[in-house]
Amino acid sequence: MENLIQLVVAGILTGVSYGVLAAGLALIFGVMKIINFAHAAFAVLAMYLPTFWFLQWWGIDPFVSAFISLPIFFLLGYITQRFLVEKVLGTPEAETSTLIITMGFSLLIENMILVVWSGFPRLIIRPYSLATWNIHNILINQAQTYSLLISLILIIGLFLFLNKTIIGKAVQAAADDPEGCAYMGINLRFIYRLAFGLGIAITAAGGCLMATYRPFHPFFGETIIVILFASVVLGGMTSIAGALIGGLIIGLIQQLCSLLVPIALQNVAVFAVFVLCLYIRPYGILGKKGRMV
């Protein structure tokens, strides 16, 4: 029983961290209907800079870096959208070409990190990194708990931004009906850049948080990108809250499956769930049916 509770706690802690990363992916997908393959690579970049190097150079705490990363990566996302993704949006094959271009870009980011900072695995060591609280024999990692709280703050912030501000509402409107928005005088290009920037920013912050308790290397993104896709697909593709819940489910599956399969196969179980989702519940992702001609 204790073991089970322990796993559930661990599942929730990792799940929310996936949820934050997936939320950015869902935001970008929801607004532009494109899949950003470079998403996890941005998160990994944030693990190096600001998180790791700001701590090395100036002793800035990773939890502070999480907030510093927001404006930096917003700008980075904005620029990526402006100079890369935007170039292929609007073409008939936009869905596939954005996927390919972001895949190429993720390879660029990863290998850039490899060239500049070497492939050596990094670990952030802070007093809370490995410390745990012991509540009735259930161990709760401190770094993960702080990360969870900050993650929730970030998600709530994003939620408030999208629902309470004019620009946020414009972003939502653009997701629902881009053509209608264009007629209403909303600058779609700006909204798209904004959405991409926001999506990347929240993911970067999520990456900073994850770095506080997980070792990482330049190609760390390759191990989590499918987990993020799985979370988003489970959450119904476009919804941020859905992505968070999807991430939570994935986290729980990952932890609880260790009861059944060896720990080395954790991710295999997650991928299997993802593939199964695509097979049996492909809502919104199937080709358009109905009145098509």
Add this chain to the structure above:
Amino acid sequence: MKINEKQQISPLWQSYLPIVLVCAVAILLSYLIGQNRYIQRILILVLLWAAASSAFNIISGYGGQTVFGYMMFMGTGAYTTVLLFAFLGVSPWLGMWVGAILAVIVAFVIGFPTLRLRGAYFAVATVAFPLMTIPLLNYLGLEEVNIPFKRGISLMQFSDMRFYALIAAVFLAIILIIVRKMEHSHFGFSLRALKQNETAAEGMGINTHKIKLIAFMLSAALGAIIGTVYAFSILYVLTSHAIFGLFIIVRILSITIVGGMATIWGPFIGAAILVPIGEILNSQVGDRFPGVQDLIYGAALVIAIIYMPEGIWSKLSQAFHILAEKLIPKKLTLTAISIPTESPQLRSFDSFNLESIQFKTLEDIPYNPILKIKGVHKSFGGVNALTNVDIEVPTGKILGIIGPNGAGKTTLFNVINGYLTPEKGSLFFEDIDITHFKAHALCKLGIGRTYQTPQIFNTMTILENIIIGSFVKETQIAKAYAIAEKVSQQMGLSRRANDPAVGLSIWETKILELSRALATQPKLLLVDEPMAGLNPEEAHHIGVIIKAIAKSGITVIVIEHVVQSLVKIADRMVGLDEGRKIAEGTPDEVTSNPRIIEAYLGAKWRERYAKH
């Protein structure tokens, strides 16, 4: 890719000679390089990456289904062969075929469910498989497998690298010949058509899911063989990451896109440019900057997609054609005849040959009525698009269907030709229950159709569009070509037959859709709003054409908004409103039916009409 007279009569050697030549030159080059292992390695890598990318090109370039998890098949091939060799001592020459068969099975398991998904989701779904395989192999203790070092021709192990170059060149030649053969086959045309427009392809008798699956399995089998050769000639130690890793697909994508997707020489050109750059950079600065090679591939991919998505080969062949046209004065062809001063549209009418549309005679069709629709229901969410519709379509006649916007006319067509399955009721075509038939099967049975919003295959020529139709009854390309030629002549399109099917006038679009449907040699033709967007004169001519089609023995159902034009051509009419049949009879009966008048003009008009 264009079908023209010359290629029709060209002997086999003409289309395969360049492939054999290029690969022979590669072998010669390898022979001359001799024992320089470094340069041999680059040559082998160029050949192997070109071969793998060409195999990938079949499903992803020609078929338009980007397989991000393509390394799954190379990996399956390599691992199967190496494991069989290392543990059971099976010769790689035998093992590679086992690997290929296994890859085909894996492709079926992956492809059967995922090929239903739309482009980008399919890509992402496939990438999960290799990423899933890596931890699985690592768990099984197969993260690294040493390829046992036993020399011998029968074991595919040579100290002289030239043998590997020979093997790679031969396989490249085989793959390119397969691709070339595919390009000019029924299969290749179907693949191109479904890449363009899956809905229209289904309507043209192409079983899109099956064609995609076959292309997928073909790509997988060829990829598995190349994976094996790659493992034996380059890797020596097979690691799960080196053959299932994401960087493999990025290299293949870069090579294919830089060279040119869906072109025969694109992957080879891409590999010939990118692989040497990557290898040389890696050997020069790779120790100081690991990852510099993948940086090149990533950058090439991003730049190519933005600035040259059609690829180098397309650019080159374009430039070559322009140059050739300048140097050699164009021979007189059908398309090059100077056009008289009259408007081209009128010319099209003139060249339309009413008499010769004759595929079927009435005696051939014993069934009457040809189509029976019984109590059909179809709803979308809460909206009832069709409610309890009963229609009998008399053989050899023209049935007109009228009704205001949203009456369910196009939905009825979608139900008849199998795009939609009704929730209740049944359909009988020539006494066959077709209720649950899919569109491609119905097209083969003899139901052709045109569309309200044009569904033309844009990247093909007008003639190729029609050929897609004629493939329904004729799988041999020469015969299909002849049918398409005949139809295009009858319909007055032959002058533009080899022009690309983009930027056509509305008239030409309608005629092209009709021609394509006629080329399927239908017994029943569904024509959706043929007159919409045409001027009165053109509308009249379309009416004449439809009458001629019916006269030749093809039953026609026409949907039209413009009641007056339909009255002139229809033998019987059916009125629909809000998904219900509200009138049926001769055109006069239907147009004077009060409910039709109400549906079209409102209740006020019905009263006025009643007073007269």
